[in-house]
Amino acid sequence: MAVVVMQHAAGQAPTAVTRVLAAAGLASRTVSLAAAADPSADLSGIEGLIVLGGPRTAPSGPSARSGPSARSGRPASGVADPALVREALAAEVPVLALGTGTRLLAPARGARAADPGTAADRPLLELTPAAGSDPLFAGAAPPSPGLRPAPGSLDLPADAVVLASCDGYPEQAFRIGASAWGIRFLPQGGDTEGTAAGPTLDPWGEQLLGRFATLVAARAEHTAARAFFTRRADAWEERFAYQTPAYEAAAARLRLEPGGRAVDLGCGTGRAMPALRAQVGPRGHVLGIDVTPAMLAAAARHGRTRHGHLLAADCTRLPLPGACVDGIFSAGLLDHLPDPLAALREWARVSAADGVLLLFHPSGRAERAARHGRALDPADLLAEHNLRPALEATGWHLDAYEDGADHFLARAVPRG
Incomplete structure (x- = not known):
């Protein structure tokens, strides 16, 4: 650099x-x-x-x-x-x-x-x-x-x-x-x-x-x-449109109630926002947050503002009050952050006591590693033996973990 x-x-x-x-x-x-x-x-x-x-x-x-x-x-x-x-x-x-x-x-x-x-x-x-x-x-x-x-x-x-x-x-x-x-x-x-x-x-x-x-x-x-x-924002939606059903199925695992408050962190073009809106209904609130304004502009062009609000912000310093979110959806973000533990602490801060965190990727860890021509890394944060203690140390408890051929999903709730 x-x-x-x-x-x-x-x-x-x-x-x-x-x-x-x-x-x-x-x-x-x-x-x-x-x-x-x-x-x-x-x-x-x-x-x-x-x-x-x-x-x-x-x-x-x-x-x-x-x-x-x-x-x-x-x-x-x-x-x-x-x-x-x-x-x-x-x-x-x-x-x-x-x-x-x-x-x-x-x-x-x-x-x-x-x-x-x-x-x-x-x-x-x-x-x-x-x-x-x-x-x-x-x-x-x-x-x-x-x-x-x-x-x-x-x-x-x-x-x-x-x-x-x-x-x-x-x-x-x-x-x-x-x-x-x-x-x-x-x-x-x-x-x-x-x-x-x-x-x-x-x-x-x-x-x-x-x-x-x-x-x-x-x-x-x-x-x-x-x-x-920024250079990929205009073509992002069309390039990955085939993943939309996987996003919908993953978002459903939050199991939010009507009237709830959901945030899509690292929302990109907001592909999960329609599914989040479907769960919380017209009385609920959906917020898509991303650090790249060009991706948010693409989200707006694809009608995501019909399903919620879009906000440019740092996901490790959220402009939100504490305990205000019922569900946090985050796809392909956590392991790319410079300080993932700080991010998890921040997400715990804004989560309600009965909130849910759902980490998702539309392909499994092994498939992604093979696609990039490398072996699975034992130090990968998303490996269960690394992710579970990381969540516990930052205020979360892992209650579901799936790392299959076609998706990765980890569901966590705030520690009591």
Whole structure:
């Protein structure tokens, strides 16, 4: 896994950047935007993206307005719009664009590129109130007095949040969505494109980049999941439609009462939600939770909102009160989590005293291992001799375990 540094300059990323990334335990590799072809849009192995350079000039006026080009499908701003940036935004891979790099970030969401403007006497930069609760800026010191605002204007997309501004030159720093930041002023005390040696980061810029590196490392597991599933979300339902009867049969094993409250954790396109709704009836509540917004969007397109609500959330930190759920359904999720015991504890926290947890996969462990060309792993969490004590240690009691040729199912109830 690595952070990709995109820049127009030839050679390696500035050492000031790679040094900060390395201090956070992150590898880096450089992609040149000067090449004739766009960088590959494949996010495999990418934990984050830093965009250090865009074009030095951008057209203004009516011809610069956003809107897809009939020939290329890119914004008609005349500004390069690498597919890798668009894919990273869609998958919520953390992105940090600095200086002229913001001219690639904003157009990737359909906004007009920045008008470069002209240098002038400019007031000091100030963080906005929104910066106080921003994942990257919260707790950060004010920008260094020596950092001057970037001239010109920038049309931001509707979901952007302004984080730093100044009189006459707004939108100096902003967040797009939940995972992309643009910093128009230069936090390096020089040109963000740099050389192979690179400029020296000023203290504020180094702090910001360090915060970004820490955020990238903390989100690495979720980033990998989102990157994997985002590209597959549109075809997921059709590809696995044949599994729907197995999901329905498994969900029935929860044996929920009408009026009950059910949650599908790691719901994907929500294939279990109709069966959960059938059990709890019109007076019940069904919630589908997934960490990948693209999968939830696919679930909505396939009508799952008719059966319940959809929510983007971390299944190890559920935005739910304690003891509020009667049934938890989770298919193919637990053994892929970085801390499955923490997840089981969290699921026990939200479960009612008479609740039920059902872990499911539409194929057995042996079949999945053979499909991937490997033997069964004795350390597999889902092996009964591992799963039973894991459940007991986290507030559950295993009362049914099936690992057959055509499915895996484990049913647990809260320990008294």
